[in-house]
Structures are given as structure tokens and as C-alpha cells.
Amino acid sequence: MMRIEAQFVASAASLDQCPQWDRIEVAIAGRSNVGKSSLINALTRVKGLARTSKTPGRTRALNFFALGSDLALVDLPGYGYAKMSHTEAARIAPMMSQYLERRSNLAAVLILIDARRGPEQEELSLAGTIRSRGLELIVAATKSDKLKNSERAAAAKRFTAIGVQPIWCSATEGAGIEELLRRLLRLPRGLTESGTAQPHRAATAPR
Ligand code: GDP
Numbered sequence: 001m002m003r004i005e006a007q008f009v010a011s012a013a014s015l016d017q018c019p020q021w022d023r024i025e026v027a028i029a030g031r032s033n034v035g036k037s038s039l040i041n042a043l044t045r046v047k048g049l050a051r052t053s054k055t056p057g058r059t060r061a062l063n064f065f066a067l068g069s070d071l072a073l074v075d076l077p078g079y080g081y082a083k084m085s086h087t088e089a090a091r092i093a094p095m096m097s098q099y100l101e102r103r104s105n106l107a108a109v110l111i112l113i114d115a116r117r118g119p120e121q122e123e124l125s126l127a128g129t130i131r132s133r134g135l136e137l138i139v140a141a142t143k144s145d146k147l148k149n150s151e152r153a154a155a156a157k158r159f160t161a162i163g164v165q166p167i168w169c170s171a172t173e174g175a176g177i178e179e180l181l182r183r184l185l186r187l188p189r190g191l192t193e194s195g196t197a198q199p200h201r202a203a204t205a206p207r
Helices: 036-044 050-054 086-102 121-132 149-162 177-185
Strands: 006-012 024-029 062-067 071-075 106-114 136-142
Touching: 024 036, 036 050, 036 062, 036 071, 036 136, 036 177, 071 177, 086 106, 086 121, 106 121, 106 149, 106 177, 121 136, 121 149, 136 149, 136 177
Parallel strands: 024 071, 024 106, 106 136
Antiparallel strands: 006 062, 062 071
């Protein structure tokens, strides 16, 4: 398995607090408890890295992790769960949409969805936003180890609504982690002169 340097860089509570760098960013979104921290840890192979995102004051912020020399993972605040009050949700929603709509470094969004649940309205709506901005959508089905073989076909069918094939992942058993990492590393690199991430296309041309 490959190894890539990863480190926590910054938390941002608004767009203007985001790091100014040339890295392309992959935002990671998912409901609380979907297994986001575990997946980030498995991807970066740094134990406790994503716990940083759960320290007080950071759970409601965008958390930036540098990955290798030119990528960054951005842990988006969780959504769609009871623990967050309406007030908090109302504060986070504009930050999320500003980041998704305006952040020029953003190249792709990885949506995490529990393998047993499949996408629900919030994930489908987020997928729509991602597509309308021309960003690449990557879907990871988390905790796939909890699916019995007999449940797999029905589970796969539930994911068709989101329009892309999920990568079946298990942070505990390691399934899908390497495939997901390779997918992230294949994203087109570099920003254009206007400072926007290159539109997604097959990355064939050398830089
Ligand atoms: P987060 O709230 O989205 O960051 O979720 P966590 O990574 O903290 O995980 C939530 C719970 O799911 C924890 O109890 C984890 O141990 C468990 N979990 C996370 N990933 C997996 C997985 O791949 N397989 C299984 N069986 N459990 C997992």
C-alpha cells in the first residue's frame, strides 16, 4: 500500500480563512457517524489525524489536511443529524454553500454514505450542487464490512439514485481504501491562470 504524507493544516470558519495555496482540494461530506474520521485516518494512515476535526471549535469549521505535495482533503462539517441545533445548522449552511460554490481550489467532492442506508435526500441534493458546478463527484459507501453478501445486490441498487458507482469501503478492514486513494491521486492537478481548478477530464497530458 502506498504511503502519502498527510498533516492537519488549518481550520476555517469562513471562505476568507481558507488557506491560500495551489493545492487542489477534495471536500469530504457525510452525516455524523457515517465513518468520516475513520476513513480519513485509513486514507492518510495517520492515527488520530481526523480526530483533530472533532476537537472543540473545529466541529463547525472546514478542516484542511495537506496530502502529498499537491492535494488537500477538506473535512466539511457533518449535516443532517439531530445533534446540531437549528441555529448552528443555519450558521454552517451558508459557509458550506459558499465554499462549494466559490472555492477555486475545489476539484472534487467525496460524499460518504453508509453502505447499508444508501443515499437520501440530502446526499442527492448535494450531488446536484456538485454537478451543477462541474465538480467531480466521488461516492464512497462506508462500513461495507457490515453488509452481508446476501445484502449486496440490494445495497448497490439503492446507490443508483446518485448516478455514480460507489467505491465500497471499510475503514476497519481496509477494503476500497487504496482504490479511493488512487482515485484522488488521479484528479487533474494544478490551477489555471484565472485561479480556478481545471475542469475535470481524463488526466493524460503531462503538466
Ligand atoms: P464520523 O462521525 O463520521 O467521523 O464517524 P467515525 O469515524 O467516528 O465512526 C463512527 C462509528 O462507526 C465508530 O464507532 C466507528 O468505529 C464505526 N466505523 C467507522 N468506520 C467503520 C467501518 O469501516 N466498519 C465498521 N464496522 N465500523 C466503522
